[in-house]
Amino acid sequence: MSGARKVYIKSFGCQMNVYDSHRMADTLAPEGFAETTTPEDADLVILNTCHIREKAAEKVYSELGRVRLIKQAAAREGRRVTVAVAGCVAQAEGAEIIRRAPSVDLVVGPQSYHRLPTLLARATRGERPIDTEFPVEDKFDVLAAPSREATRRRGVSAFVTVQEGCDKFCTFCVVPYTRGAETSRPVAKIVTEAERLADAGVREITLIGQNVNAYHGEGPDGRAWTLGRLLHRIAEVPGIARLRYMTSHPGDMEDSLIAAHGDLPALMPYLHLPVQSGSDRILAAMNRRHTRADYLDVIARVRTAQPAIVFSSDFIVGFPGETEDDFAATLSLVDEVGYAGAYSFKYSARPGTPAAEMTDQIPDDVKAERLARLQHAIERHQADFNARCRGRTFDVLFEKPGRHPGQIVGRSPYLQAVQVMAEAALIGDVEPVTITEVSANSLFGTLARPAPARAPLLMQAGG
Numbered sequence: 380m381s382g383a384r385k386v387y388i389k390s391f392g393c394q395m396n397v398y399d400s401h402r403m404a405d406t407l408a409p410e411g412f413a414e415t416t417t418p419e420d421a422d423l424v425i426l427n428t429c430h431i432r433e434k435a436a437e438k439v440y441s442e443l444g445r446v447r448l449i450k451q452a453a454a455r456e457g458r459r460v461t462v463a464v465a466g467c468v469a470q471a472e473g474a475e476i477i478r479r480a481p482s483v484d485l486v487v488g489p490q491s492y493h494r495l496p497t498l499l500a501r502a503t504r505g506e507r508p509i510d511t512e513f514p515v516e517d518k519f520d521v522l523a524a525p526s527r528e529a530t531r532r533r534g535v536s537a538f539v540t541v542q543e544g545c546d547k548f549c550t551f552c553v554v555p556y557t558r559g560a561e562t563s564r565p566v567a568k569i570v571t572e573a574e575r576l577a578d579a580g581v582r583e584i585t586l587i588g589q590n591v592n593a594y595h596g597e598g599p600d601g602r603a604w605t606l607g608r609l610l611h612r613i614a615e616v617p618g619i620a621r622l623r624y625m626t627s628h629p630g631d632m633e634d635s636l637i638a639a640h641g642d643l644p645a646l647m648p649y650l651h652l653p654v655q656s657g658s659d660r661i662l663a664a665m666n667r668r669h670t671r672a673d674y675l676d677v678i679a680r681v682r683t684a685q686p687a688i689v690f691s692s693d694f695i696v697g698f699p700g701e702t703e704d705d706f707a708a709t710l711s712l713v714d715e716v717g718y719a720g721a722y723s724f725k726y727s728a729r730p731g732t733p734a735a736e737m738t739d740q741i742p743d744d745v746k747a748e749r750l751a752r753l754q755h756a757i758e759r760h761q762a763d764f765n766a767r768c769r770g771r772t773f774d775v776l777f778e779k780p781g782r783h784p785g786q787i788v789g790r791s792p793y794l795q796a797v798q799v800m801a802e803a804a805l806i807g808d809v810e811p812v813t814i815t816e817v818s819a820n821s822l823f824g825t826l827a828r829p830a831p832a833r834a835p836l837l838m839q840a841g842g
């Protein structure tokens with residue numbers, strides 16, 4: 380057999396895609412593929428694409444232009460490079476990708492990754508397979524498990540997909556079309572995956588799904604479990620110190636999930652809860668199925684359960700028909716909640732979604748001006764929150780070496796990066812840190828107690 384083949388996977392977009400990219404790499408490992416971070420070295424290049432952002436498909440085509448040059452250079456050296464397009468753009472564009480980008484050898488949608496080895500074999504035979512089906516078999520049953528080595532290389536914090544797809548049909552969103560209807564993985568399979576990750580040194584698990592709090596997977600008792608119940612079960616896995624979950628819909632914040640925020644010390648006091656707009660008129664046009672008051676009620680209930688909680692959110696500005704009054708309602712919501720951070724974007728039409736057909740589209744300069752005002756407000760609240768962290772002591776999960784010698788970097792409970800001068804042996808540990816300095820993107824601190832003596836944990840590759 381020739382030496383190990385190499386696969387380069389470029390992930391665009393959300394955590395779901397990062398997770399899917401890992402699972403693709405795991406599935407290709409038994410086929411003799413080792414991961415590389417250098418596309419020029421690769422025998423297989425996979426672009427794992429995202430359809431959420433503006434001009435997503437165009438960005439993929441321009442990236443494919445760069446990949447084509449790599450493929451041509453390899454061919455001049457007598458080396459064949461296979462090019463695959465995966466993810467939501469693959470799902471949405473299908474055969475169009477092969478038509479527009481002749482360098483692409485195969486197209487695979489998000490529900491068919493487990494078929495990659497078969498698709499690759501077909502591509503090797505000169506076919507150009509396209510698989511954008513929603514297969515009846517569960518891809519999670521077929522996908523290979525990550526090796527211990529792969530898990531260690533990926534670090535002490537891991538994602539686990541527990542739910543896919545969405546039934547909400549917000550009028551701006553492609554997810555219900557690209558990822559299909561809501562499905563939840565059974566509890567037992569998620570627990571097994573969490574145990575395997577913990578065994579390989581993972582300390583923090585983020586349960587992910589397009590609409591994760593709609594989770595309703597089958598429990599060991601044969602009944603549908605809520606996300607709250609699932610979190611309780613994962614918290615029992617030895618070695619798992621921290622839990623998070625994303626992305627949630629405000630309408631699916633059910634009681635057991637809200638209670639978990641108070642009951643589970645492992646569940647971090649940071650909740651990403653997208654609202655998109657502060658205006659009821661726009662929320663209705665978005666088909667969000669909740670009002671501003673409903674959203675604020677959820678926030679209040681989570682705060683009652685866990686007074687230390689902080690929130691982040693997603694916002695869309697310039698949705699069709701958005702007036703200055705609607706936008707002012709969004710700004711006032713930002714002030715009312717006082718987010719610790721948030722993502723905000725200009726509305727951009729996604730072909731095939733109802734909002735793309737709405738006639739009252741907002742001019743780009745108006746959107747840009749509103750976005751700048753919104754981002755200014757969000758940054759102000761984020762800076763306030765970070766400033767209030769100065770002098771506080773909280774637990775930090777150390778993840779990797781820092782940029783400077785002798786420094787290591789971890790995450791606060793609120794997902795802020797925290798830089799500390801300390802031994803690399805602490806990577807993988809949760810230690811109390813007193814915050815001494817705050818900058819725009821990082822906190823700086825000192826260990827609040829002497830580091831425990833221990834043998835180094837061989838967790839991170841490289842520096």
Ligand code: SF4
Nearest residue numbers: 545547548549552554
């Ligand atoms: S709930 Fe989220 S994923 Fe589902 S349609 Fe709305 S924005 Fe898209």
